[in-house]
Amino acid sequence: MSDRTPSGFAPLAARPPAAAGPNRRPDFTGGGGAQPGYAAAAAVWAATESAPAVSPEFWALVDVVWRRWWWIALSAGVLGLAAFLAGLKIWHNAYSVEVELIRYDSPNTQEVFPPRPTSAQTFAAVMKSPEVLERVSAKANPPLSADDLDASLKLVPDRNSDLLTILLKRDRRQGLVELANLYAREAVRLTQVIQANAAAEVNVYLTSQLAEVDKQIAALREKLGDQQFAANEDAQSPSFAPVRPVTIERLQENLAAARDALSDLLGKFTEAMPSVQYQRAKIASLEKQLAELMGRAATNSPAGNHGAAGDATASARLPLESDLAHQAADDLEARGQIQTLENNRLLLAQRQRAAQLFVNEPPGYYRLFSPATAKDVVVHRRILKVAFLGIFGGVVGALLTISALLLVEVLDNRLKTVADVARVTHLPLIAGLGNLRQMDPTARNRWAFRTWTALQHRLCASPNQGLICGITSAQAGEGRSTWLNLLAQAASQRGFRVLTIATRPSAAHPATADQLGDHSGQVAQGVAQRPDAATAPNTDSEALTTNVLASPAEVAQRLVGPDPQPHVHIPLPGWVWNLKRRQQWKSALNHWGRINNLVILVELPPACMPEAVLLAENVPNLLWLIDSGSSSASETRAQLETLSHSRCNLVGALLNHEPASTVANRFPRWFAGLNGHPH
Numbered sequence: 001m002s003d004r005t006p007s008g009f010a011p012l013a014a015r016p017p018a019a020a021g022p023n024r025r026p027d028f029t030g031g032g033g034a035q036p037g038y039a040a041a042a043a044v045w046a047a048t049e050s051a052p053a054v055s056p057e058f059w060a061l062v063d064v065v066w067r068r069w070w071w072i073a074l075s076a077g078v079l080g081l082a083a084f085l086a087g088l089k090i091w092h093n094a095y096s097v098e099v100e101l102i103r104y105d106s107p108n109t110q111e112v113f114p115p116r117p118t119s120a121q122t123f124a125a126v127m128k129s130p131e132v133l134e135r136v137s138a139k140a141n142p143p144l145s146a147d148d149l150d151a152s153l154k155l156v157p158d159r160n161s162d163l164l165t166i167l168l169k170r171d172r173r174q175g176l177v178e179l180a181n182l183y184a185r186e187a188v189r190l191t192q193v194i195q196a197n198a199a200a201e202v203n204v205y206l207t208s209q210l211a212e213v214d215k216q217i218a219a220l221r222e223k224l225g226d227q228q229f230a231a232n233e234d235a236q237s238p239s240f241a242p243v244r245p246v247t248i249e250r251l252q253e254n255l256a257a258a259r260d261a262l263s264d265l266l267g268k269f270t271e272a273m274p275s276v277q278y279q280r281a282k283i284a285s286l287e288k289q290l291a292e293l294m295g296r297a298a299t300n301s302p303a304g305n306h307g308a309a310g311d312a313t314a315s316a317r318l319p320l321e322s323d324l325a326h327q328a329a330d331d332l333e334a335r336g337q338i339q340t341l342e343n344n345r346l347l348l349a350q351r352q353r354a355a356q357l358f359v360n361e362p363p364g365y366y367r368l369f370s371p372a373t374a375k376d377v378v379v380h381r382r383i384l385k386v387a388f389l390g391i392f393g394g395v396v397g398a399l400l401t402i403s404a405l406l407l408v409e410v411l412d413n414r415l416k417t418v419a420d421v422a423r424v425t426h427l428p429l430i431a432g433l434g435n436l437r438q439m440d441p442t443a444r445n446r447w448a449f450r451t452w453t454a455l456q457h458r459l460c461a462s463p464n465q466g467l468i469c470g471i472t473s474a475q476a477g478e479g480r481s482t483w484l485n486l487l488a489q490a491a492s493q494r495g496f497r498v499l500t501i502a503t504r505p506s507a508a509h510p511a512t513a514d515q516l517g518d519h520s521g522q523v524a525q526g527v528a529q530r531p532d533a534a535t536a537p538n539t540d541s542e543a544l545t546t547n548v549l550a551s552p553a554e555v556a557q558r559l560v561g562p563d564p565q566p567h568v569h570i571p572l573p574g575w576v577w578n579l580k581r582r583q584q585w586k587s588a589l590n591h592w593g594r595i596n597n598l599v600i601l602v603e604l605p606p607a608c609m610p611e612a613v614l615l616a617e618n619v620p621n622l623l624w625l626i627d628s629g630s631s632s633a634s635e636t637r638a639q640l641e642t643l644s645h646s647r648c649n650l651v652g653a654l655l656n657h658e659p660a661s662t663v664a665n666r667f668p669r670w671f672a673g674l675n676g677h678p679h
Contacts, residue, residue: 102163177372206352
């Protein structure tokens with residue numbers, strides 16, 4: 001017979017692995033300290049439990065956030081309200097108005113300026129120059145700085161038209177329309193100034209060109225005057241003859257060439273082009289000169305001059321006619337140059353006069369198309385931006401609170417949930433108990449019945465077989481007495497004889513003994529005893545306590561004697577558990593374990609006491625009790641490791657003050673497997 005198994009519970013060792021599944025010992029050292037059948041027990045536990053699809057740790061964190069929803073709501077409300085008030089202080093209602101300018105091209109613009117179109121974006125950038133902003137800010141009423149005006153302005157060119165929109169937006173309505181119209185007028189004035197400056201430059205250039213043309217014309221006229229004087233002297237000679245066929249032929253050639261050039265120009269340009277007009281004037285001049293020469297030739301031609309005298313006269317006149325022909329050609333060429341220069345001067349003078357008009361009265365590149373009026377003012381309410389800022393503040397507050405809750409939960413070293421117990425202890429959770437104050441007697445009985453059934457399923461091959469089980473915890477005050485009492489009541493309701501044993505630490509640990517208090521008074525509540533048990537003298541109880549280990553038959557007599565008691569409670573004093581008393585403890589458990597249908601529940605001292613380990617070595621089954629929110633994870637692992645090294649048979653864990661799963665309770669259809677243990 002093993003030292004750990006009483007003789008009365010020998011069938012428990014022969015139980016199939018499926019029935020004794022959870023009787024295992026966790027290995028905290030990383031070695032091979034597991035009991036035989038541990039892998040099979042773990043497989044049975046995994047097969048019989050329905051794990052949720054999502055990690056329990058995730059739902060535990062969701063539960064933490066859900067249970068403290070009012071913290072999140074409070075922080076979201078406070079931060080959202082603060083952001084809302086800040087938005088009211090920062091933002092105000094805005095007012096905007098639009099003024100439209102339209103592109104204007106004067107009909108005389110092409111005569112003065114070369115065709116170089118300027119984009120609307122360029123004009124928009126020029127209109128926001130510091131010069132305009134300073135001029136408008138100086139005239140504004142109420143006064144406004146140039147930087148504020150620049151920040152309030154927006155110029156938007158229209159891509160599909162020649163319109164340029166000036167958008168002015170400010171936080172006050174007073175003077176908004178006047179300021180927008182003032183800026184529009186100054187912008188138009190700026191384009192006029194730019195146009196006038198450009199026209200002045202063109203005017204200076206044209207003036208210099210006119211002076212140069214005048215010099216050339218004067219030089220040609222002076223040259224033409226000298227040639228005309230020589231021609232007049234030759235004309236007074238008796239042998240002068242006005243017949244000039246060479247001159248007429250040259251004029252005809254020049255006239256034909258000019259007409260060809262005019263045809264080419266008309267193929268490219270219209271009649272309004274200066275080059276076409278100049279070419280027509282040149283043709284008219286050539287035609288006039290040719291007509292004059294032809295008339296003179298017809299009038300002065302010799303008629304009937306025959307014979308030798310005539311031949312002699314003609315021979316004498318040939319050199320003179322040749323000189324006159326050359327002079328006439330030079331004269332004609334000079335006159336053509338003068339006519340050309342005069343035509344050019346005419347065009348330059350026209351352009352110069354147009355440029356001077358642009359200098360004196362520039363129309364500008366833009367004109368006011370649609371001025372602003374009071375009815376055009378658009379009000380931009382601040383409520384939308386303020387509301388968005390408040391919502392954003394609320395969301396930030398909620399996220400900060402959720403992050404703080406999750407951070408505190410992650411850094412917390414206490415065991416609270418089913419997932420914490422499974423992760424730290426590596427033990428199956430057999431049962432959990434919530435708040436007893438919120439449970440009526442009926443609910444308590446139902447919970448005790450389900451818990452006892454689950455415990456029997458773990459430890460007994462038959463539902464009618466007794467068992468020996470001890471309960472311990474990491475520290476005192478975690479509810480061992482309460483669980484012992486409730487399990488004893490449940491076993492009594494199932495018809496079992498119940499023997500409860502409450503152990504106390506030795507006198508070497510007075511602080512722990514004071515924390516434990518009087519177990520007999522706690523467990524005595526609700527214990528089914530004989531009616532005369534309450535009136536029994538205290539001397540019998542003291543004698544029973546003193547001789548309980550030396551004479552275990554006395555306790556057995558009370559359980560199976562002629563007048564059996566359904567529930568016997570033995571409060572053991574704070575002994576020093578030396579070797580002799582531990583042997584008596586082992587023998588007593590073996591003796592009581594032979595009694596049929598007997599349930600022995602032992603309340604062991606806290607595991608931090610050495611007595612707990614010494615007593616647990618002889619208890620076949622050991623349950624580890626955890627008080628939610630009180631047990632430390634590091635301390636629990638250290639004490640479980642000590643029990644494992646002592647070869648104690650830890651079969652499962654119990655969770656006291658188990659927090660209700662808000663998610664599972666709210667959605668039981670979908671999250672029924674989150675708890676993973678009977679309730």
